[in-house]
Amino acid sequence: MTALNELRTMRRKRGEPKIAAVSDLRKSDQRAALAFLAPWFLGLFGITLIPLVASLALSTTDYDLLTSPTFIGLDNFTAMLTDTRLHESLRVTFLYVVTGVPLQLVVALGLAVLLNRGLRGMTFYRSVFYLPSLLGSSVAIAILWRQVFGEEGLFNAFLGLFGIQGMGWVSHPDTALWTLVLLHVWTFGSPMIIFLAGLRQIPEMYYEAASLDGASPWRQFRSVTLPLLSPIVFFNLVMQVIIAFQAFTQAFVVSNGTGGPSDSTLFYTLYLYQEGFTNLRMGYAAAMAWVLVLIVLVLTAINFWASKFWVFYED
Amino acid sequence: MTTTTTPDLPTRISRLADDSPVRPGRERWRSVLRTSLRHAAMIVAAVLMIYPLIWMVGSSFKPTELIFRDLSVLPTEWDFSNYATGWEALSQPFGRYMLNSAVIVAGCLLGNLVTCSMAGYAFARLQFRGRNLWFAMMLISIMLPIHVIIVPRYIMFQQMDWINTFWPLIVPKLLATDAFFIFLMVQFFRGIPNELEEAARIDGCGHPRIFLSVMLPNAVPALATTAIFTFIWTWNDFFSQLIFLTRDEVRTAPLALRLFLDPATGSNWGPMFAMSIVTLVPIFLVFLFGQRYLVQGIATTGMK
Structure with a gap:
């Protein structure tokens, strides 16, 4: 069903014998495939793979776009070890990913x-819950967030109903990040749709059997729904870990490009942008980008490893 | 008449309930309660989710000083001037920025629809050497962070003198780099029965004809999903537009919107909200009319 499953089955089938002898009818396929894939090949090599290699080379240089790059070996990477803003940006981003x-x-x-079990008006609720996830990554919503959680914002007005004196949530270093976490949670619509599609695949008879055995709804959720949905x-x-680690727009707009207050919303990609495109330290930005790839890879690998203990595959 | 022997209603109900082993009355009362509770929870959640949005729409009709610390959606005095002021607040009329966004979206739509469906056809329906390897590379490229190639791409496009043009944003789509959509098309093409293709082949159709007259007409839902997501993602895109577009006349709607947050002049919330609404309207319309394809698309490929 998903790109990940596709890769999984491809790996499993690796040892199997190849399907023999392409029929004569299929001889023309070779040329046709080349034609149909031409734009993709051009893109893959021209603006993905070559830049990927270039970026690795760039990460070993000092380059400001104006003068030609100078080779400095691993200096960019060793500089990262003592870059306190970088460490802060990693801390902020991890905190965001781990909570959000x-x-x-x-x-x-x-x-x-809650939506799945034949609730009337389900499609209406689904639409309402889904809408924010389409709008969530826009600048307009980030602007709205800035107002809602500002000193004079909607949220404080709401708290005022209960006589609570709010504060400037986006302008305080202790709370600014949490407003972004909340924005991330607010866009739960798209994973919800994927869950709904998965829930519909679970045969009703499992629940009938479970309730005949006297299983409570909570027990049914734990012993039927969760394993089958895992x-x-x-x-x-x-996917969400990969996406969340690259969050940019919301932090950029809410902090007006600074990552403030006092670097509390300095997402990793925001810092990368500042280094590369504001300070024109292209080499350093390329090195940071490779570290990002490495982190995403490691996080994904950890996820895959941990999945052995809790993900249940029927086949 | 025997009315005197009939007990009053509560007694009758409780007797019925005691006699019946499954106690239908109480059961039904319970399930009504449970459904109402669920609806109540859903309504509370929906209102919480949507309130800020509706409030922003309402606030765009309030004078700026009344936006602060005001919970109500409806303005006490309607002020339409925010839209007029916001439209002219930047150095170009806001319509120019919207138009720039629309041009980029159109280019990306064309690119993704044509090239991703072509690549999808090859992966789903053709036998060729190294197919599995290329297919795996395509799947992996879905997950590759854009940041690792954006710096060399920037340098490359700069040397081609493409900065401050729309090409850096459109050309990647013309070259099918949005692999997610290739995957979506592959999934869909695989489901089209072989017999259709065989019949066309017997009628003497080559691959171009099969693609155009058999595959594409049968893949309208997948094409619609591709179009809708391309529209929304391109319209919302900020990162790459921020990098490649710096001059005012090429700025897109999100880039222009951000200029309202200029700390030097102080944020003018009324006009800023008004223009925010203007940029959200196209997405909302796409959501309204394309919802079926959106939901289908997410459900079948499980992404974003």
Whole structure:
């Protein structure tokens, strides 16, 4: 069903014998494939693979776009070890991923389960919950967030109803990041839709059997829904971690490009942007980008490794 | 008449309930309660989710000083001037920025629809050497962070003198780099029955004809999903537009919107909200009319 599953089955089939002898009818395929894939090949090599290699080379240089690059070996990487802003940006981003992603998935799963069991008006609720995830990455919503959680914002007006004196949530270093986590949770609609599609695949008879055995709804959720849904939870987790680690727009707009207050919303990609495109330290930005790839790879690998203990595949 | 022997209603109900082993009355009362509770929870959640949005729409009709610390959606005095002021607040009329966004979206739509479906056809329906390897590379490229190639791409496009043009944003789509959509098309093409293709082949159709007259007409839902997501992602895109477009006359709607947040002049919330709404309207319309394809698309490929 998903790109990840596709890769999984490809790996499993690796040892199997190849399907023999392409029929004569299929001889023309070779040329046709080349033609149909021409734009893609051009893109793959021209603006993906070559830049990928170039970026690796660039990461060993000092380059400001104006003068020609000078080779400095691994200096960019060793400089990262002592770059305190970089460490802060890593801390902020990890905190964002570790809190935002699970919270979003829990909300998405919870509402998907509530919506699934034949609730009338389900499509209406689904639409309402889904809309924010389409708008969430826009500048307009980031602007709205800035106002809602500002000193004089909507949220404080709401707190005022209960006589609570709010504060400037986006302008305080202790709370600014949490407003972004909340924005991430707010966009739970798309994982929710994926969960709903998965829930519909679970045969009704499992629940009938479980309730005949006297299983409570909570027990049914834990022993039927969760195990059968776990591959989808896993897929969502992997994708959302990758996406969340690259979050940029919201932090950029809410902090007006600074990552402030006092670097509390300095996402990794935001810092990368500042170094590369504001300070024109292209070499350093390329090195940072490779570290990002490495981190994403490691996080995905950890996810895959951990999945052995909780993901249940029926086949 | 025997009315005197009939007990009053509560007694009758409780007797019925005691006699019946499954207690239908209480059961039904319970399930009604449970459904109402679920609806109540859903409505509360929906209102919480949507309130800020509706509030922003309402606030765009309020004078700026009344936006602050005001919970109500409806303005006490309607002020339409925010839209007029916002439209002219930057150095170009806001329509120019919207138009720039629309041009980029159109280019990306064309690119993704044509090239991703072509690549999808090759991967789903053709036998060729190294297919599995290329297919795996395509799947992996879905997950590759854009940041690792953006710096060399920037240098490359700069040397081609493409900075501050729309090409750096459109050309990648013309070269099918949005692999997610290739995957979507592959999934869909695989589901089209072989017999259709065989019949066309017997009628003497080559691959171009099969692609155009058999595959594409049968893949309308996948094409629609591709179009809708391309529209929304390109319209919302900020990172690459921020990098490649710096001059005012090429700025897109999101880039222009951000200029309202200029700390030097102080944010003018009324006009800023008004223009925010203007940029959200196209997405909302796509959501309204394309919802079926959106939901299908996410459900079948499970992404974003």
